[in-house]
Amino acid sequence: MKTSAQIQFTVFSPITSRLRHSTVVKLYRERWQIELFFKWIKQHLHIKTFFENIRNAVFAQIWIPSVTVFYLSLLRNIIC
Numbered sequence: 163m164k165t166s167a168q169i170q171f172t173v174f175s176p177i178t179s180r181l182r183h184s185t186v187v188k189l190y191r192e193r194w195q196i197e198l199f200f201k202w203i204k205q206h207l208h209i210k211t212f213f214e215n216i217r218n219a220v221f222a223q224i225w226i227p228s229v230t231v232f233y234l235s236l237l238r239n240i241i242c
Contacts, residue, residue: 206231
């Protein structure tokens, strides 16, 4: 498992790189989907910060409430 000091980021700049325009557009769309996912987490699961930086802790803190919201919405649709 990587610690925060070991994580490397790649910065894509369409001005300095040799990426095609369509590739940059696809990367931006994927990044936007991630932004929308975290917006949904903040609005519906009320997660403001993560308790730990450990992968399994973050995974549990996201997926347990997500599954709960899914089941509650499923039950709401079945009952109504």
